[in-house]
Amino acid sequence: MYVRDTIAAISTPVGEGGIGIVRISGPAALQIARSIFNAKSNGGLKSHRFSYGEVVQPGTGDLVDEAMAVYMKAPNSYTREDVVEIQCHGGTLVVSRILALVISQGSRPAEPGEFTKRAFLNGRIDLVQAEAVMDVISSRTDASLALAQHQREGLLSQRISTVKEGIVYALAYVEALIDFPEDDVNVAVETDVLGKVAPALAELDALIAGFDEGRVLRDGVSVVIAGKPNVGKSSLLNTLLKEKRAIVTSVPGTTRDLIEEVVNINGLPVKLLDTAGIRESEDQVEQEGVRLSLDRIPKADLVLFVIDGSSAFGDEDAAILEAIGSKSCIVVRNKSDLPLAVDLPSGCSAPVVAISTHTGDGVPQLRDAITNAFMHGHAIDGREFVALSKARHRDALLKARESLQSFVANLESGVNMELLPVDLRDALDAVGEVTGETTADDVLDRIFSSFCIGK
Ligand SMILES: Nc1nc2c(c(=O)[nH]1)N(C=O)[C@@H](CNc1ccc(C(=O)N[C@@H](CCC(=O)O)C(=O)O)cc1)CN2
Numbered sequence: 107m108y109v110r111d112t113i114a115a116i117s118t119p120v121g122e123g124g125i126g127i128v129r130i131s132g133p134a135a136l137q138i139a140r141s142i143f144n145a146k147s148n149g150g151l152k153s154h155r156f157s158y159g160e161v162v163q164p165g166t167g168d169l170v171d172e173a174m175a176v177y178m179k180a181p182n183s184y185t186r187e188d189v190v191e192i193q194c195h196g197g198t199l200v201v202s203r204i205l206a207l208v209i210s211q212g213s214r215p216a217e218p219g220e221f222t223k224r225a226f227l228n229g230r231i232d233l234v235q236a237e238a239v240m241d242v243i244s245s246r247t248d249a250s251l252a253l254a255q256h257q258r259e260g261l262l263s264q265r266i267s268t269v270k271e272g273i274v275y276a277l278a279y280v281e282a283l284i285d286f287p288e289d290d291v292n293v294a295v296e297t298d299v300l301g302k303v304a305p306a307l308a309e310l311d312a313l314i315a316g317f318d319e320g321r322v323l324r325d326g327v328s329v330v331i332a333g334k335p336n337v338g339k340s341s342l343l344n345t346l347l348k349e350k351r352a353i354v355t356s357v358p359g360t361t362r363d364l365i366e367e368v369v370n371i372n373g374l375p376v377k378l379l380d381t382a383g384i385r386e387s388e389d390q391v392e393q394e395g396v397r398l399s400l401d402r403i404p405k406a407d408l409v410l411f412v413i414d415g416s417s418a419f420g421d422e423d424a425a426i427l428e429a430i431g432s433k434s435c436i437v438v439r440n441k442s443d444l445p446l447a448v449d450l451p452s453g454c455s456a457p458v459v460a461i462s463t464h465t466g467d468g469v470p471q472l473r474d475a476i477t478n479a480f481m482h483g484h485a486i487d488g489r490e491f492v493a494l495s496k497a498r499h500r501d502a503l504l505k506a507r508e509s510l511q512s513f514v515a516n517l518e519s520g521v522n523m524e525l526l527p528v529d530l531r532d533a534l535d536a537v538g539e540v541t542g543e544t545t546a547d548d549v550l551d552r553i554f555s556s557f558c559i560g561k
């Protein structure tokens with residue numbers, strides 16, 4: 107383990123709260139804590155024991171706050187360094203005063219994510235797990251949280267390490283081949299190596315294939331509600347939000363501005379956008395709204411094209427359908443409580459879900475249709491789900507797969523044998539970029555600087 111300096115930060119959110127925590131990590135943590143904290147129980151700070159006491163101004167002995175403190179001796183701590191946490195009253199001023207004291211006694215303010223970065227640099231967790239810590243904090247649905255927790259616990263890292271083992275096995279063989287070139291490529295050995303590489307390739311395929319689902323669970327998706335005036339777009343938004351937010355009115359064209367809300371649909375975080383009724387209009391404000399909504403369609407991951415089931419499919423509907431083009435779309439046939447009067451154009455191949463925002467009929471089916479559009483029928487309760495969720499991971503694994511495929515092709519054809527170890531090392535480097543072994547410093551800096559202070 108490297109010897110680093112001592113860092114400190116407020117690890118609780120800024121603002122007034124019941125309790126505030128100042129965290130210190132590094133070789134001087136205990137000495138700094140002792141200089142400002144007088145333990146009144148447990149006979150002083152002992153590792154992994156909570157002590158009650160007072161934070162005082164060194165020198166004067168003036169009372170700063172009544173507090174609790176815990177010392178976690180290296181390596182049994184979050185960072186694997188000596189850590190002390192001081193829990194004080196959660197006022198903005200109290201917490202920042204204690205941080206200032208801790209800094210004045212010989213630590214420096216931690217950079218964002220620096221505690222977790224140290225946990226990574228000191229080998230307690232790999233990079234995938236470190237990134238997952240942040241995903242745990244920012245998760246918005248149970249399913250996103252379950253995915254993040256699996257990743258934090260190392261389930262994704264485990265799958266990646268089976269890939270790595272296959273590559274390492276092949277590399278050992280190839281290196282032996284180079285050391286003893288007089289031994290011709292032995293068919294039995296070649297079969298054995300291919301037998302190890304094949305599962306690694308299959309695992310890479312599976313991980314890469316799961317990326318889209320992992321990404322949508324982590325980042326959510328954006329869904330646009332589009333339709334001509336008065337078909338019930340605002341009513342649908344309200345139904346999905348389960349609360350009255352967007353304006354619902356029988357006067358056409360009142361949804362002028364875009365309304366944006368994040369909702370939890372079967373565990374998928376969905377950013378819902380209600381667009382203004384799309385149609386020709388004299389009204390300047392309304393035209394602006396129409397332009398905005400047409401703009402949104404290409405940017406959305408999915409369009410909910412709302413039509414009024416109780417009236418004929420008109421030119422305005424046709425124009426919207428044209429704007430949707432080949433975009434992923436669900437036709438929402440609203441007002442199913444009224445007699446059916448709409449006839450969809452034969453060319454429209456999008457799934458149709460009949461609903462009534464008045465009675466609630468069809469709404470569960472619509473929720474399922476929305477999640478199925480992204481999860482391809484996979485359950486997303488997240489319990490069993492281990493997936494890639496970051497483009498960074500996916501890109502690195504694509505590189506690994508390419509190198510491994512090139513290795514297999516060269517081994518099978520027997521040409522370019524000198525490239526065999528090159529491809530394998532490239533594959534190993536690419537896999538290591540995901541787990542952090544071969545990740546460039548600037549990439550590491552970028553990842554950790556997006557964390558919050560004190561994490
Ligand atoms: N007060 C407090 N609460 C917290 C954290 C923290 O750092 N402080 N955590 C983080 O922000 C999370 C918990 N994560 C943690 C992960 C590892 C260790 C730790 O000390 N690991 C050592 C020793 C384990 C042991 O004693 O058995 C290790 O793995 O070696 C502590 C917290 C959430 N709650």
Ligand SMILES: Nc1nc2c(ncn2[C@@H]2O[C@H](COP(=O)(O)OP(=O)(O)OP(=O)(O)O)[C@@H](O)[C@H]2O)c(=O)[nH]1
Pocket residue numbers: 333334335336337338339340341342353354355356357358359360361382383440441442443444461462463464465
């Ligand atoms: N019968 C029936 N009426 C509905 C249903 N859903 C909405 N409506 C009515 O249709 C009218 C228009 O609803 P809105 O939700 O404001 O429609 P909109 O598409 O947002 O309209 P604009 O704001 O003009 O773009 C209102 O009078 C609603 O009460 C439904 O399922 N059944």
